[in-house]
Amino acid sequence: MLILSIITYFPTSLLLIDKNLIAIAKKGSEANSEEQELLKAAQDVIQARTISVLRRLGQDEKYRKSDIIQFLIETEIISALRLNISKFDFKSFDFNGVNLQRANLMGINLEGSNLENINLEGADLRKASLKGANLKGANLEGTNLEGANLEGANLEGANLEGANLEGVNLRAATIEFKGINLQNTVLTKVNLGGVDLEGANLEGANLEEANLKGADLKRAKLLRTDLRRAKLEGVKNLRAAIINFKEAKLQGANLAKFDFTGIDLAGIDLRGANLERANLEGVNLEGADLGGAILKNTNLIGANLKKANFYNIGPACEDDYDYLRNTTDVTGAKFIGADLTEADLGGVDFTEVNLSHSNLTGAKFIGIQEYGENVGFDEYGNTVSPEYIEPDLFRANFTNANLSGATLDGVVLKGVTLKKANLKQAKLKGTKLRGAELQGADLEGADLQGASLKGANFHEVDLKSIKNLTEDQWKLTLDYHFSQRSRNG
Template identity: 35%
Template sequence: MNTDEFLSQYAEGQRDFSGSDLSKADLGQVDLKQVTLWRANLSKANLTGTNLSRADLLGANLSDANLSGATLCGANLSDANLSGAVLQGANLHGTIYNQETQFPKNFSPTKAEALKIAPHTLLAGANLSGLDLDKAHLSGANLNRADLWKTSLKEAYLNEANLRKASLIGADLRGADLRKADLKHSNLLGADLSSANLLEIDFEGALYDETTRFPQDFEPTEAQMYLIAPAVSLREASLSGADLSGADLSGADLRGAKLSQANLFGIDFSKANLSEASLSKASLWEAELSGADLREADLTEADLWLSVLRGADLSRANLSKANLFGADLSSTNLEATSFEGALYDVSTQFPEGFNQAKCGAYLIAPGVSLPGINLSGADLRGADLRGADLSKANLFGTNLNSTNLEAASLQEAVYDVSTQFPEGFDPIEHGAYLISPGASLQGVNLSGADLSQAYLSKVNLFGTDLRFANLEAAYFEEALYDVSTQFPEGFDPIEHNAYLIAPSVSLPEVNLSGADLRGADLSKADLSKADLSKANLWGSNLSEANLEGANLEGASLVGTNLTDTNLNQANLNGANLRGADLAGAILNGSNLSEIDLEEANLSGALMPDGTVHP
């Protein structure tokens, strides 16, 4: 087959070109996603920049082919020959291969994030959906939480494999060897396990439905599995983190069920009994809950975006910090329901006469005033917050992707590395502060800020104002503060393992590696055997300090005051002492070779050789 014929047939919708001879073919920059080239000959072919995502290249000959810049995400390279191939810039994220796959010399498929299909391999959380893994050797493999949606695993070797919480929806497991495999809490909706070897399998909490096929005489209820169907009894069932998106559980008995952090997108819970059920942090996007019994249910931080709750009973339920954007709560019983910190928008429908603002819920809309609001973990994608006042807001882990923040005030708001902002939006330019390990918050005003559960490890808090701040469960391990730092009344930073940086402090063997100590006053401090490697001590005062045996490797000591400082046996390798004042310092036992001492003052210092510098 020549190149033109191949491309013409592909354009017409043909995808199976198994066994084709395309050696030396020019297929550069072509979109060939999901093509089947099973055992095809592509030796010396030009595939630069070609899209081969999810292509079936099992047993294909790709020797000496040029795959630079090609996309092979999710492709099957099992048994393929890529010896001599050019893979510079190629994307192999999620590509699968096996022990028979031949790669170019010195190429590391692991570094390229390809996935090895082999016994005892680590594939936890891997996306293997829709792949052909028939007869694959995966005995003892770790497939915990792996996505195997509609994956073909016919006659696969999965004995003793870890398939806990794996998604096997619609998977074909006919004839598979699953002896002693762990399928606890796995999802087997629509899966075919007929003729599979299920000897000594742990199925506790696994999900199945009326379309799941088992070997003859296998009884799933005896294996402690959960049937997902209308009107079933799942009272007090343990379904935390389960993927039940799109499932029909209308009229089901789920009293006291554990569904926290479950994916319940589009689920039908109409007229279901969910009283006292735990649904905290569950995703209930577009869920049908009309007429459901949710009395005393825990829906804290649940995402109820566009969900329908008409006529539901939510009396005494907890919806604190829940997302109610577009939710329909009309004619719902909200007697004694908790809405503290819940979010709603102009499209949310409440029962007539219900005052949501008095219940502690927050309206998310243009121009709202929400200073100091805790929006940690909230999903605000696409929300309209033009001109809103979010000063001092807690935005830890908040998803603001595609949110309209035009003219919004984020002055003194706090965020972390997991916060997502709209493309091109710079929170620092808008006055917000990044809270992350090692960050500098020197002189920052965080008075009254909500820093609950903040990770402030090794943060510089010199002169920071934390009065009236909420520091509940905040982590201060190795944070630095000085006498001008202001904490809330009754808060003891030392009890939280923070370090006071001040004259005469005793910090022997302290770990201050990489710390920002610019301009700090540590005169007469005891820092013997302290780890100050790569610390920034530019312009600091360490006069008369005890640094005996301290590790100062790679530290910046530019312009530092080290007069009469004890540096006996200190490690100064690679330290920068340019312009430092070392008058009268004790340097015996220290190696000063390869150290930058330009413009440093060494008058009266005791040198490593025992002499006194003139």
């Protein structure tokens, strides 16, 4: 049967022997131009012949079809010459133990097929249907399974190292994730919610936008893992995972309610991350990038935020960071006693935030250009002036805070509490301090040129050491108003 099928199918086999095409194919890029031209011509002939014969074979001739596929496998035509057989329906076909290494199987229908122990290393299985297929013990190292349907497939003991599983449907699939090796695997957008990943090797894996809600990461290896925009709410044992947070890509990740206490996050990139209600008390975040992060009701008491960036200064339209927000949301966050030395706080909304006893020496609060040098042009061709986002500090609490040398030029500080705050050498040019509470504050060397002081309370403040404070400004203060009332009566 095998001989008859091959005679019918392959006078082409003589071409393989005479020209030694398999050997040429195995040379890869080392083959010379003449050999590459010969190989390409032969591939076209074999491809056309294969398509013609397989299309003529019906279901009643499945054994002859099997013989031909076996011949293609054994002569390494599929693996070495990368013959594309993806257009054919191999539903329920038995590939047990065969070698399809580097085969082009894009879009192939292998539903219910027996692929136990098959070698599919480096194969192209993009958008393939493997629903209910038996892939037990299969070698899928480096295999491209992007968009493939693996619903109900058996993947027990399969090697998935370096495989591309982006957008793969693993619903009801039989797979043991505990201790699995997924090193350098692409798992973009994959649903791993509630999965037991204890001891799994995810080093270098791409889990961008993956769902890891409630997953158990105890002793999981997450070194150099890409977790950008990953859903990590309720993840278990992340603290017990083998992870270097400084190297991990966590931009846009959902880390709401996570307890970071005791973890060194110096220099970490958390742009756009959701840290709502997270516990960062006493955590080292020196030099961290928190631009566009959600810090609603986050505990930052006593945190080290020296030189931290709270503003997204990256391109607003950059594809890689389209999830980043323009400003960092710190509504209800606790900054009591936090060290914000030289932190970049431009554009941050600090409305009613408690920053008492915090160190803001040299911090920058000024608005930052939102879109670069120029936003664009108007209908007349005139350049549109760049927009600035001013930080909102309405009714923020800076009691006993250290703001020495801080840059607050033009910042809105209406109703802010600055009782006994250290504002030595602070830059307050054009700052709006209307109704601000400055009782007992130290303003030695502070520059108040053009600042709006209407209704501000300067009780117990040494005015002599303040720079550029005019009589007209002083006349608008609450203290001047009360002094005049006392004098008159």
